[in-house]
Amino acid sequence: MxxxxxxxxxxxxxxxKNGGLSPAxxxxxxxxxxxxxxxxxxxxxxxxxxxxxNILWQRSEESTEARYRFQLSNFGLCDTAPRIETxxxxxxxxxxxxxxxxxxxxxxTHKSDV
Numbered sequence: 697m698x699x700x701x702x703x704x705x706x707x708x709x710x711x712x713k714n715g716g717l718s719p720a721x722x723x724x725x726x727x728x729x730x731x732x733x734x735x736x737x738x739x740x741x742x743x744x745x746x747x748x749x750n751i752l753w754q755r756s757e758e759s760t761e762a763r764y765r766f767q768l769s770n771f772g773l774c775d776t777a778p779r780i781e782t783x784x785x786x787x788x789x790x791x792x793x794x795x796x797x798x799x800x801x802x803x804x805t806h807k808s809d810v
Contacts, residue, residue, distance in 0.1 A: 701752070704752035706752070733806065742804055744773040744775065745772070745789060751768055786798065786801065796808065
């Protein structure tokens with residue numbers, strides 16, 4: 697399966713390097729990413745590579761509430777709950793991998809995405 701996403705202005709990693717995120721942007725980012733991760737968890741999907749370069753952003757013209765829309769991307773390492781239970785290896789970018797998965801070699805779950 698292939699997933700195609702619309703073109704966005706950049707990643708959170710680039711946004712942070714080019715001047716940072718205001719407190720309001722950080723709250724919007726946190727809220728939208730927690731919603732995205734909850735959506736995936738409710739469907740038994742574990743992303744396994746949540747990091748700033750995999751979160752895209754776009755200025756929002758639709759809402760006065762949030763001037764930015766953030767979107768989780770790069771689902772190349774994601775897996776579903778039945779298969780993740782038998783996964784033998786921890787995948788993802790080590791810097792952003794949950795400590796319990798790296799140190800105690802626990803299975804990656806939706807909790808490790810958060």
